Amino acid sequence: MRRRTLHRVTTRIVAGLALLGATVCATACAPLPGGRTVSVLATWTGTEAEHFGKVLAAFEDRTGIHVEYTGTRAIDETLRSDLRGGTPPDIAILPSTGDLAQYAHSGDLLPLDGVVSRQDQYGRPWLLRLNRKVYAVPFKVNLKSLVWYDRSRWRPSPQEMRDPLSLRTGGRARSVWCLGMQALRSAGWPGTDWIEDILLHQVGPEKYRKWASGTLAWTSDEVRQAWETWGRILDASGLDRQGRRVALLTDFSEAGLGLFGDPPGCLLEHQASFVIVTYPSGRDVDFFPFPSLPSGKGGAVRRSVVVSADFAGMFNATPQAKELMRFLAGDEAQRIWPAIPAGAAFSANLGVPPDVHSVKDPVGRKVADTLDGAAMVCLDASDLMPPALRDAFGDAVIEYLSAPERLPDLLTELDRVQDRVKNRWRPNEQERKDLLSFSCPGPLNRPGRPIRPAKPNGVTP
Amino acid sequence: MSTTRRTLWRLRAVLTVAVAALFVTSFWLFQGVHQTADSRAISAILEISSVRQALATADRAAVETFLGTSEPGTPGPGASGARAPEPGTAEAGVSGSGVPSPGGATLTLPAEQEYREQIQTAGLNLAQAARDDVADDVPGRSDDLQLAQGMLAVYTTLVEQAGEHYRRGDGTVGATYLWGASRLMHHDRQGILKTLDDAQERQWTWLRAQFPSTWAMRTATVCWGLCLLTTLALLCGTQVFLRRRFRRDLNPRLLTATALVLVLAAATSPAYFSGADLDEAGTMTRRVAEARKAGVEAEHDYGDERLARLLDPVCGTPGTCGPTVAKELRVRSDVPPPPVPREAAEIREVNVRMRDATEYAGLVFLIPLLSAAAGALIWGGIHPRLNEYRYRPR
Numbered sequence A: 001m002r003r004r005t006l007h008r009v010t011t012r013i014v015a016g017l018a019l020l021g022a023t024v025c026a027t028a029c030a031p032l033p034g035g036r037t038v039s040v041l042a043t044w045t046g047t048e049a050e051h052f053g054k055v056l057a058a059f060e061d062r063t064g065i066h067v068e069y070t071g072t073r074a075i076d077e078t079l080r081s082d083l084r085g086g087t088p089p090d091i092a093i094l095p096s097t098g099d100l101a102q103y104a105h106s107g108d109l110l111p112l113d114g115v116v117s118r119q120d121q122y123g124r125p126w127l128l129r130l131n132r133k134v135y136a137v138p139f140k141v142n143l144k145s146l147v148w149y150d151r152s153r154w155r156p157s158p159q160e161m162r163d164p165l166s167l168r169t170g171g172r173a174r175s176v177w178c179l180g181m182q183a184l185r186s187a188g189w190p191g192t193d194w195i196e197d198i199l200l201h202q203v204g205p206e207k208y209r210k211w212a213s214g215t216l217a218w219t220s221d222e223v224r225q226a227w228e229t230w231g232r233i234l235d236a237s238g239l240d241r242q243g244r245r246v247a248l249l250t251d252f253s254e255a256g257l258g259l260f261g262d263p264p265g266c267l268l269e270h271q272a273s274f275v276i277v278t279y280p281s282g283r284d285v286d287f288f289p290f291p292s293l294p295s296g297k298g299g300a301v302r303r304s305v306v307v308s309a310d311f312a313g314m315f316n317a318t319p320q321a322k323e324l325m326r327f328l329a330g331d332e333a334q335r336i337w338p339a340i341p342a343g344a345a346f347s348a349n350l351g352v353p354p355d356v357h358s359v360k361d362p363v364g365r366k367v368a369d370t371l372d373g374a375a376m377v378c379l380d381a382s383d384l385m386p387p388a389l390r391d392a393f394g395d396a397v398i399e400y401l402s403a404p405e406r407l408p409d410l411l412t413e414l415d416r417v418q419d420r421v422k423n424r425w426r427p428n429e430q431e432r433k434d435l436l437s438f439s440c441p442g443p444l445n446r447p448g449r450p451i452r453p454a455k456p457n458g459v460t461p
Numbered sequence B: 001m002s003t004t005r006r007t008l009w010r011l012r013a014v015l016t017v018a019v020a021a022l023f024v025t026s027f028w029l030f031q032g033v034h035q036t037a038d039s040r041a042i043s044a045i046l047e048i049s050s051v052r053q054a055l056a057t058a059d060r061a062a063v064e065t066f067l068g069t070s071e072p073g074t075p076g077p078g079a080s081g082a083r084a085p086e087p088g089t090a091e092a093g094v095s096g097s098g099v100p101s102p103g104g105a106t107l108t109l110p111a112e113q114e115y116r117e118q119i120q121t122a123g124l125n126l127a128q129a130a131r132d133d134v135a136d137d138v139p140g141r142s143d144d145l146q147l148a149q150g151m152l153a154v155y156t157t158l159v160e161q162a163g164e165h166y167r168r169g170d171g172t173v174g175a176t177y178l179w180g181a182s183r184l185m186h187h188d189r190q191g192i193l194k195t196l197d198d199a200q201e202r203q204w205t206w207l208r209a210q211f212p213s214t215w216a217m218r219t220a221t222v223c224w225g226l227c228l229l230t231t232l233a234l235l236c237g238t239q240v241f242l243r244r245r246f247r248r249d250l251n252p253r254l255l256t257a258t259a260l261v262l263v264l265a266a267a268t269s270p271a272y273f274s275g276a277d278l279d280e281a282g283t284m285t286r287r288v289a290e291a292r293k294a295g296v297e298a299e300h301d302y303g304d305e306r307l308a309r310l311l312d313p314v315c316g317t318p319g320t321c322g323p324t325v326a327k328e329l330r331v332r333s334d335v336p337p338p339p340v341p342r343e344a345a346e347i348r349e350v351n352v353r354m355r356d357a358t359e360y361a362g363l364v365f366l367i368p369l370l371s372a373a374a375g376a377l378i379w380g381g382i383h384p385r386l387n388e389y390r391y392r393p394r
Helices: A002-028 A046-063 A075-084 A097-106 A158-162 A189-203 A205-212 A221-236 A241-249 A252-260 A273-278 A319-329 A331-336 A362-373 A387-402 A404-424 A429-439 B003-038 B041-068 B110-132 B144-168 B171-186 B192-208 B215-246 B252-268 B270-315 B323-328 B344-357 B361-388
Strands: A037-042 A066-071 A091-094 A128-130 A133-143 A146-150 A175-178 A266-270 A285-289 A304-314 A376-379
Touching: A037 A075, A037 A319, A046 A066, A046 A273, A046 A319, A046 A331, A075 A091, A075 A097, A075 B144, A091 A319, A097 A128, A097 A133, A097 A304, A097 A387, A097 A429, A128 A429, A133 A273, A133 A319, A133 A362, A146 A252, A175 A252, A189 A205, A189 A221, A189 A252, A189 A266, A189 A304, A189 A387, A205 A221, A205 A376, A205 A429, A221 A404, A241 A387, A241 B171, A241 B270, A252 A266, A252 A273, A252 B323, A273 A362, A285 A362, A304 A319, A304 A362, A319 A331, A376 A429, A387 A404, A387 B171, B003 B215, B003 B252, B003 B270, B003 B344, B003 B361, B041 B110, B041 B144, B041 B171, B041 B192, B041 B270, B041 B344, B110 B144, B144 B171, B144 B192, B171 B192, B171 B270, B171 B323, B192 B270, B215 B252, B215 B361, B252 B270, B252 B361, B270 B344
Parallel strands: A037 A066, A037 A091, A175 A266, A304 A376
Antiparallel strands: A091 A304, A128 A133, A133 A304, A146 A266, A146 A285
């Protein structure tokens, strides 16, 4: 009888302990809200996705949080459809700050104040600020005002580097400029980069700011002059009618391959720093910064550059998303990609010096030095524009390349689109000011580098 | 406790466990098959393959429209959506998207009509596929169908822009947009058709991970068979024991329980017929998907040959359209016209098989009912004998 009682008591104790263990485990082992994962959407695929994967791997190693990464060139459609379906990614990294501003305005993009605590890691204008709240941080910067060439095929003279209108093929190639306007879903943007560079280098950052923020008309003398200058540069370089048509049908990532032909198909390519990844490895490529251009009304504008940047913004404020945002904004994460040889990534984080680029990557180091040495850095104006205007800009480039005589009509049409866009989203006074200062954030001013004196309008003499 | 009482007690316990195990394995087997059959994965696969075929046909039809009517004044696909005709132009008074004929009446080009029909079909099927998508938990993009919908909107806009420029007589820019649209459709890594292909593959991956295609089906079958044989053997053994020990005829309650176990086995066995139907439906669906894939390739080849004819005059001389056209446009001589799709009969067969596969799903209620009844009868059959030995030490 005593044995039976003992047995019953023992059984109850074991059962109780098991129940307690199960309860403890259920409480302690339960995943955090939203699970231990964070979803990230960005444009990088192929080699670029591999490079970004190294950044994410460092985050996973450090935190144990799993990152679900999706890379697609159709990021605008993807993000829009995700938002429509109520399932946005936790974090999206996209180049179009115009879209980010609209998402912030609509409340889809969440403020980062309190998430990214060390905002002093960036020069103040480099953070996308609207209504005194920070919404996005630059993760990867691409320098756009660059002209690439293959040193083993041809080296431009200093005069040719200074004056693009003087460039001639001299029988060395069919055309001076490698040109490709196709992109999978947004044709024309390589041409918009040309117009932006020419405008900035002709009339300076103040006019550029006004144009980028929609307060300088497309039909203004300054903007028209930029388009006409592009036309003259192409005409002078020997790009004939058929060459223009080929440019309309050629993908931007394949246009530059003409540099490496024997004989070369073209001698120079105006393209951003990220184009390095599309060039064949082992080639002796170099670049010179886009030259200053004299405008009809004044002298040339010096040492200003256009950049594009991929900005990281948060769409779901989960603890994991906040953790990843903090990591991406910090200098540890921002050093990883630039340190990859020929990774073609640059950072606006003040804690990431140019020498983070490997000695095996002299071109990358030179791009970083050019970026650091710029007196004024302006963001790609088309990325700042609302999507409808950005698309219309790309369409106008295509039409202009096909029929330059239509320029007045195209500019009038762009003004009309700008008016329509303004009617759809009217930024308030504060938002307008924020976007205006954001369009040309200024020099990087990294610690330890001399800060150049700048004129009030931001132009360094 | 007496030996007989202990044996009876143990027999009852073992039989209870055996019936419970039989219930679990029967339910696992039956529901595993029928839940997969009830899912919409097969439908989603068929719909996605239909969308791919419709879009490939639409892209070819769009090119054919412009190839046949690239002279000024012809609107082409989507022109009506691009811009309303202005009064006084050739299109004034023409409703819809037709091409004005010399007599003033409208005439819709067959290729243009085909483009519109196929885009509409694709849009409807894509929406249905998004509703039937079951593979949310498969690694990869779970919203690729939404992405395809977004990209399709970009595609139709590009075709509309091409139509607008052809209408104005600007064949160069028209061809540029048409080339851009075709690239967006067929790009081997990021095109719409590739995105849909990924979505379809996700459904297959989901199906391959479901009960009927995995080790679980084999394991459940073996376990179910063992449980069934063990239960029957135990029931027979108990009858023999009771007959010897108590010198009585067969125990009627245990006999009824045995009959119910046999009925339970019969009620579970349709899972195998349903599984076979599901297998067959899967095989047929794969055949349909493969045939449609071949159809998409044929449309692509034919469309590329047509697109090359459209682009060559733009470039001036054939083969001088630059590296991207040379790389991506698949131009072959003597490309036959794409075959007319003939999968309708097979798709009907797939639907019949899927209906058959779910026909017995409603019998699931019998499994717990029969198991509970058999268990109760076993307890009821043994309990009186146990009572007889309650106070009889031996």
